[in-house]
Every structure is written in C-alpha cells, then in structure tokens.
C-alpha cells in the first residue's frame with residue numbers, strides 16, 4: 001500500500017518536472033549599443049537583418065539613442081549572434 005503510494009507520487013513528481021522543462025519559452029531581452037545609424041532606414045536595415053535569426057521574437061532599433069533592443073528565445077539564439085547580425089548589416093558595436 002505504502003509502496004503503491006510512493007510509486008504514484010513519484011510518477012506525478014516526474015511528470016511535473018518534465019512538463020516544466022518542456023513548456024515555458026525562455027524569452028530574454030538584450031539591449032545592444034549600435035553605432036552608425038542615421039535614420040529610420042538604418043533602423044529597418046538592422047531590424048531586418050536581426051529578424052533573420054531563428055528565435056528572435058521582436059527587435060526595435062533606435063538611431064537616436066543608438067540602441068537595439070531584442071527579445072529572443074535563449075534556447076535558439078544569443079547576444080553574440082545578434083551582434084554579428086548588426087555587424088553584417090553594416091553597423092558598429094563601438095563608437
């Protein structure tokens with residue numbers, strides 16, 4: 001009887017662990033300083049390049065404040081890949 005209870009309990013605990021591991025998306029936000037943007041056209045160029053990355057949920061480039069804000073799934077991409085995308089769009093990470 002006790003053994004059965006333990007088996008049933010451990011089943012539920014295990015099921016709980018797996019559903020937690022599989023379910024929630026890990027969305028992170030990163031703000032990257034980016035230089036060389038002069039207008040909204042530049043913002044669009046950077047945004048288009050970053051959106052090509054798998055796992056990017058949203059991207060907002062801001063040429064006035066020289067920042068690019070990106071929401072991404074941390075299991076699919078990372079800040080380094082986003083920085084590479086900014087560089088291949090023709091913009092700089094340092095002033």
Ligand SMILES: [Cu+2]
Pocket residue numbers: 037038039040041042043
């Ligand atoms: Cu421009």
